[in-house]
Amino acid sequence: MSTVVHLSGPQRRGPDLRELVAKVAFGDQDAFGRLYDAVAGPVFGLVRRVLRDPAQSEEVTQEVMLELWRFAARYQPERGEVLPWVLTIAHRRAVDRVRSAQAAAEREQAVAAREHATGYDEVAEQVEGRLEREQVRRCLQALTALQRESVTLAYYRGYSYPQVAELLAVPLGTVKTRMRDGLIRLRDCLGVGA
Missing domain, CATH: 1.10.10.10 (Winged helix-like DNA-binding domain superfamily/Winged helix DNA-binding domain)
Incomplete structure:
Protein backbone atom coordinates (compact mmCIF):
# COMPACT_ATOMS: atom_id res chain seq x y z
CA MET A 1 0.00 0.00 0.00
CA SER A 2 1.47 3.35 -1.02
CA THR A 3 1.43 6.38 1.11
CA VAL A 4 0.57 9.72 -0.44
CA VAL A 5 1.92 12.78 1.26
CA HIS A 6 0.01 16.00 0.84
CA LEU A 7 1.69 19.28 1.56
CA SER A 8 -0.36 21.62 3.59
CA GLY A 9 -0.12 25.31 2.96
CA PRO A 10 1.56 27.01 0.00
CA GLN A 11 4.22 25.00 -1.83
CA ARG A 12 7.72 26.41 -1.59
CA ARG A 13 8.92 27.74 -4.94
CA GLY A 14 12.07 29.53 -6.00
CA PRO A 15 12.17 33.27 -6.52
CA ASP A 16 10.69 34.79 -9.66
CA LEU A 17 13.88 35.13 -11.69
CA ARG A 18 12.29 37.41 -14.28
CA GLU A 19 11.29 39.84 -11.57
CA LEU A 20 14.74 39.71 -10.01
CA VAL A 21 16.46 40.37 -13.36
CA ALA A 22 14.16 43.33 -13.98
CA LYS A 23 15.07 44.78 -10.59
CA VAL A 24 18.77 44.11 -11.13
CA ALA A 25 18.52 46.01 -14.43
CA PHE A 26 17.62 49.06 -12.32
CA GLY A 27 20.54 48.52 -9.92
CA ASP A 28 18.71 46.75 -7.06
CA GLN A 29 21.52 45.13 -5.05
CA ASP A 30 19.18 43.10 -2.87
CA ALA A 31 17.56 41.61 -5.97
CA PHE A 32 21.02 40.83 -7.32
CA GLY A 33 21.91 38.99 -4.11
CA ARG A 34 18.81 36.82 -4.42
CA LEU A 35 19.45 36.27 -8.16
CA TYR A 36 23.03 35.32 -7.33
CA ASP A 37 21.86 32.78 -4.74
CA ALA A 38 19.37 31.29 -7.23
CA VAL A 39 21.67 30.88 -10.26
CA ALA A 40 25.28 30.73 -9.01
CA GLY A 41 25.06 26.99 -8.23
CA PRO A 42 23.81 25.92 -11.67
CA VAL A 43 26.25 28.32 -13.35
CA PHE A 44 29.20 26.91 -11.41
CA GLY A 45 28.08 23.33 -12.16
CA LEU A 46 27.92 24.00 -15.91
CA VAL A 47 31.21 25.88 -15.99
CA ARG A 48 32.91 23.16 -13.92
CA ARG A 49 31.78 20.48 -16.42
CA VAL A 50 33.35 22.49 -19.25
CA LEU A 51 36.57 23.61 -17.55
CA ARG A 52 37.12 20.82 -14.97
CA ASP A 53 39.43 23.14 -13.00
CA PRO A 54 37.74 24.34 -9.78
CA ALA A 55 39.72 27.59 -9.50
CA GLN A 56 39.07 28.60 -13.11
CA SER A 57 35.44 27.54 -12.74
CA GLU A 58 35.06 29.90 -9.79
CA GLU A 59 36.65 32.74 -11.77
CA VAL A 60 34.38 32.20 -14.75
CA THR A 61 31.33 31.93 -12.49
CA GLN A 62 32.22 35.30 -10.96
CA GLU A 63 32.66 36.77 -14.46
CA VAL A 64 29.21 35.49 -15.45
CA MET A 65 27.64 36.93 -12.32
CA LEU A 66 29.33 40.27 -12.94
CA GLU A 67 28.01 40.18 -16.48
CA LEU A 68 24.50 39.58 -15.11
CA TRP A 69 24.84 42.64 -12.89
CA ARG A 70 26.13 44.83 -15.70
CA PHE A 71 23.86 43.60 -18.51
CA ALA A 72 20.62 42.51 -16.82
CA ALA A 73 18.78 45.02 -19.01
CA ARG A 74 19.65 42.90 -22.05
CA TYR A 75 17.43 40.06 -20.88
CA GLN A 76 14.38 39.70 -23.15
CA PRO A 77 11.58 37.72 -21.45
CA GLU A 78 9.90 36.95 -24.78
CA ARG A 79 12.98 34.98 -25.87
CA GLY A 80 12.96 32.53 -22.98
CA GLU A 81 13.37 31.93 -19.28
CA VAL A 82 16.09 33.51 -17.16
CA LEU A 83 18.01 30.38 -16.15
CA PRO A 84 18.60 29.10 -19.71
CA TRP A 85 19.69 32.64 -20.68
CA VAL A 86 22.15 32.77 -17.79
CA LEU A 87 23.44 29.26 -18.53
CA THR A 88 23.98 30.22 -22.17
CA ILE A 89 26.13 33.14 -21.01
CA ALA A 90 28.00 30.81 -18.66
CA HIS A 91 28.61 28.23 -21.37
CA ARG A 92 29.96 30.86 -23.75
CA ARG A 93 32.29 32.22 -21.10
CA ALA A 94 33.56 28.74 -20.24
CA VAL A 95 34.17 27.86 -23.89
CA ASP A 96 35.97 31.19 -24.36
CA ARG A 97 38.22 30.31 -21.42
CA VAL A 98 39.01 26.88 -22.91
CA ARG A 99 39.83 28.44 -26.28
CA SER A 100 41.99 31.09 -24.64
CA ALA A 101 43.90 28.42 -22.70
CA GLN A 102 44.38 26.34 -25.85
CA ALA A 103 45.63 29.35 -27.80
CA ALA A 104 48.07 30.20 -25.02
CA ALA A 105 49.35 26.62 -24.92
CA GLU A 106 49.80 26.59 -28.70
CA ARG A 107 51.71 29.88 -28.55
CA GLU A 108 53.96 28.50 -25.81
CA GLN A 109 54.60 25.34 -27.82
CA ALA A 110 55.44 27.37 -30.92
CA VAL A 111 57.86 29.55 -28.96
CA ALA A 112 59.45 26.50 -27.36
CA ALA A 113 59.79 24.82 -30.76
CA ARG A 114 61.46 27.91 -32.22
CA GLU A 115 63.83 28.18 -29.27
CA HIS A 116 64.66 24.48 -29.42
CA ALA A 117 65.34 24.38 -33.17
CA THR A 118 68.99 25.01 -33.96
CA GLY A 119 69.75 27.68 -36.50
CA TYR A 120 71.99 25.31 -38.41
CA ASP A 121 73.08 21.73 -38.46
Whole structure:
Protein backbone atom coordinates (compact mmCIF):
# COMPACT_ATOMS: atom_id res chain seq x y z
CA MET A 1 0.00 0.00 0.00
CA SER A 2 1.47 3.35 -1.02
CA THR A 3 1.43 6.38 1.11
CA VAL A 4 0.57 9.72 -0.44
CA VAL A 5 1.92 12.78 1.26
CA HIS A 6 0.01 16.00 0.84
CA LEU A 7 1.69 19.28 1.56
CA SER A 8 -0.36 21.62 3.59
CA GLY A 9 -0.12 25.31 2.96
CA PRO A 10 1.56 27.01 0.00
CA GLN A 11 4.22 25.00 -1.83
CA ARG A 12 7.72 26.41 -1.59
CA ARG A 13 8.92 27.74 -4.94
CA GLY A 14 12.07 29.53 -6.00
CA PRO A 15 12.17 33.27 -6.52
CA ASP A 16 10.69 34.79 -9.66
CA LEU A 17 13.88 35.13 -11.69
CA ARG A 18 12.29 37.41 -14.28
CA GLU A 19 11.29 39.84 -11.57
CA LEU A 20 14.74 39.71 -10.01
CA VAL A 21 16.46 40.37 -13.36
CA ALA A 22 14.16 43.33 -13.98
CA LYS A 23 15.07 44.78 -10.59
CA VAL A 24 18.77 44.11 -11.13
CA ALA A 25 18.52 46.01 -14.43
CA PHE A 26 17.62 49.06 -12.32
CA GLY A 27 20.54 48.52 -9.92
CA ASP A 28 18.71 46.75 -7.06
CA GLN A 29 21.52 45.13 -5.05
CA ASP A 30 19.18 43.10 -2.87
CA ALA A 31 17.56 41.61 -5.97
CA PHE A 32 21.02 40.83 -7.32
CA GLY A 33 21.91 38.99 -4.11
CA ARG A 34 18.81 36.82 -4.42
CA LEU A 35 19.45 36.27 -8.16
CA TYR A 36 23.03 35.32 -7.33
CA ASP A 37 21.86 32.78 -4.74
CA ALA A 38 19.37 31.29 -7.23
CA VAL A 39 21.67 30.88 -10.26
CA ALA A 40 25.28 30.73 -9.01
CA GLY A 41 25.06 26.99 -8.23
CA PRO A 42 23.81 25.92 -11.67
CA VAL A 43 26.25 28.32 -13.35
CA PHE A 44 29.20 26.91 -11.41
CA GLY A 45 28.08 23.33 -12.16
CA LEU A 46 27.92 24.00 -15.91
CA VAL A 47 31.21 25.88 -15.99
CA ARG A 48 32.91 23.16 -13.92
CA ARG A 49 31.78 20.48 -16.42
CA VAL A 50 33.35 22.49 -19.25
CA LEU A 51 36.57 23.61 -17.55
CA ARG A 52 37.12 20.82 -14.97
CA ASP A 53 39.43 23.14 -13.00
CA PRO A 54 37.74 24.34 -9.78
CA ALA A 55 39.72 27.59 -9.50
CA GLN A 56 39.07 28.60 -13.11
CA SER A 57 35.44 27.54 -12.74
CA GLU A 58 35.06 29.90 -9.79
CA GLU A 59 36.65 32.74 -11.77
CA VAL A 60 34.38 32.20 -14.75
CA THR A 61 31.33 31.93 -12.49
CA GLN A 62 32.22 35.30 -10.96
CA GLU A 63 32.66 36.77 -14.46
CA VAL A 64 29.21 35.49 -15.45
CA MET A 65 27.64 36.93 -12.32
CA LEU A 66 29.33 40.27 -12.94
CA GLU A 67 28.01 40.18 -16.48
CA LEU A 68 24.50 39.58 -15.11
CA TRP A 69 24.84 42.64 -12.89
CA ARG A 70 26.13 44.83 -15.70
CA PHE A 71 23.86 43.60 -18.51
CA ALA A 72 20.62 42.51 -16.82
CA ALA A 73 18.78 45.02 -19.01
CA ARG A 74 19.65 42.90 -22.05
CA TYR A 75 17.43 40.06 -20.88
CA GLN A 76 14.38 39.70 -23.15
CA PRO A 77 11.58 37.72 -21.45
CA GLU A 78 9.90 36.95 -24.78
CA ARG A 79 12.98 34.98 -25.87
CA GLY A 80 12.96 32.53 -22.98
CA GLU A 81 13.37 31.93 -19.28
CA VAL A 82 16.09 33.51 -17.16
CA LEU A 83 18.01 30.38 -16.15
CA PRO A 84 18.60 29.10 -19.71
CA TRP A 85 19.69 32.64 -20.68
CA VAL A 86 22.15 32.77 -17.79
CA LEU A 87 23.44 29.26 -18.53
CA THR A 88 23.98 30.22 -22.17
CA ILE A 89 26.13 33.14 -21.01
CA ALA A 90 28.00 30.81 -18.66
CA HIS A 91 28.61 28.23 -21.37
CA ARG A 92 29.96 30.86 -23.75
CA ARG A 93 32.29 32.22 -21.10
CA ALA A 94 33.56 28.74 -20.24
CA VAL A 95 34.17 27.86 -23.89
CA ASP A 96 35.97 31.19 -24.36
CA ARG A 97 38.22 30.31 -21.42
CA VAL A 98 39.01 26.88 -22.91
CA ARG A 99 39.83 28.44 -26.28
CA SER A 100 41.99 31.09 -24.64
CA ALA A 101 43.90 28.42 -22.70
CA GLN A 102 44.38 26.34 -25.85
CA ALA A 103 45.63 29.35 -27.80
CA ALA A 104 48.07 30.20 -25.02
CA ALA A 105 49.35 26.62 -24.92
CA GLU A 106 49.80 26.59 -28.70
CA ARG A 107 51.71 29.88 -28.55
CA GLU A 108 53.96 28.50 -25.81
CA GLN A 109 54.60 25.34 -27.82
CA ALA A 110 55.44 27.37 -30.92
CA VAL A 111 57.86 29.55 -28.96
CA ALA A 112 59.45 26.50 -27.36
CA ALA A 113 59.79 24.82 -30.76
CA ARG A 114 61.46 27.91 -32.22
CA GLU A 115 63.83 28.18 -29.27
CA HIS A 116 64.66 24.48 -29.42
CA ALA A 117 65.34 24.38 -33.17
CA THR A 118 68.99 25.01 -33.96
CA GLY A 119 69.75 27.68 -36.50
CA TYR A 120 71.99 25.31 -38.41
CA ASP A 121 73.08 21.73 -38.46
CA GLU A 122 76.31 21.77 -36.47
CA VAL A 123 77.58 18.45 -37.84
CA ALA A 124 76.94 19.48 -41.44
CA GLU A 125 78.66 22.80 -40.74
CA GLN A 126 81.75 21.02 -39.38
CA VAL A 127 81.89 18.59 -42.30
CA GLU A 128 81.51 21.39 -44.80
CA GLY A 129 84.28 23.39 -43.10
CA ARG A 130 86.58 20.36 -43.13
CA LEU A 131 85.91 19.75 -46.83
CA GLU A 132 86.61 23.39 -47.65
CA ARG A 133 89.91 23.28 -45.75
CA GLU A 134 90.93 20.12 -47.62
CA GLN A 135 90.11 21.77 -50.94
CA VAL A 136 92.16 24.86 -50.00
CA ARG A 137 95.11 22.60 -49.06
CA ARG A 138 94.90 20.80 -52.42
CA CYS A 139 94.75 24.10 -54.27
CA LEU A 140 97.70 25.47 -52.30
CA GLN A 141 99.70 22.40 -53.38
CA ALA A 142 98.92 23.31 -57.00
CA LEU A 143 100.77 26.66 -56.62
CA THR A 144 104.45 27.06 -57.33
CA ALA A 145 106.66 26.86 -54.25
CA LEU A 146 107.31 30.63 -54.32
CA GLN A 147 103.59 31.46 -54.65
CA ARG A 148 102.62 28.99 -51.89
CA GLU A 149 105.29 30.42 -49.55
CA SER A 150 104.14 34.03 -50.14
CA VAL A 151 100.42 33.21 -49.69
CA THR A 152 101.08 31.13 -46.57
CA LEU A 153 103.12 33.88 -44.93
CA ALA A 154 100.59 36.59 -45.77
CA TYR A 155 97.27 34.77 -45.20
CA TYR A 156 98.05 32.08 -42.64
CA ARG A 157 100.77 33.75 -40.62
CA GLY A 158 99.45 37.31 -40.84
CA TYR A 159 102.50 39.04 -42.31
CA SER A 160 102.11 42.17 -44.42
CA TYR A 161 103.47 42.22 -48.00
CA PRO A 162 106.58 44.27 -46.98
CA GLN A 163 107.24 41.79 -44.12
CA VAL A 164 106.92 38.84 -46.55
CA ALA A 165 109.39 40.56 -48.91
CA GLU A 166 111.84 41.05 -46.03
CA LEU A 167 111.46 37.44 -44.80
CA LEU A 168 111.98 36.01 -48.29
CA ALA A 169 114.71 38.56 -49.12
CA VAL A 170 113.02 39.57 -52.38
CA PRO A 171 111.78 42.91 -53.67
CA LEU A 172 108.25 44.00 -52.64
CA GLY A 173 107.14 44.06 -56.30
CA THR A 174 108.12 40.39 -56.67
CA VAL A 175 106.02 39.47 -53.60
CA LYS A 176 103.03 41.40 -54.98
CA THR A 177 103.32 39.62 -58.33
CA ARG A 178 103.62 36.19 -56.65
CA MET A 179 100.63 36.97 -54.45
CA ARG A 180 98.48 38.19 -57.35
CA ASP A 181 99.30 35.16 -59.52
CA GLY A 182 98.93 32.76 -56.59
CA LEU A 183 95.53 34.18 -55.57
CA ILE A 184 94.28 33.98 -59.18
CA ARG A 185 95.30 30.31 -59.35
CA LEU A 186 93.65 29.65 -55.95
CA ARG A 187 90.45 31.35 -57.08
CA ASP A 188 90.34 29.28 -60.25
CA CYS A 189 91.12 26.06 -58.37
CA LEU A 190 88.43 26.72 -55.73
CA GLY A 191 85.86 27.69 -58.35
CA VAL A 192 85.23 31.08 -56.80
CA GLY A 193 83.75 33.72 -59.14
CA ALA A 194 85.93 36.65 -60.15
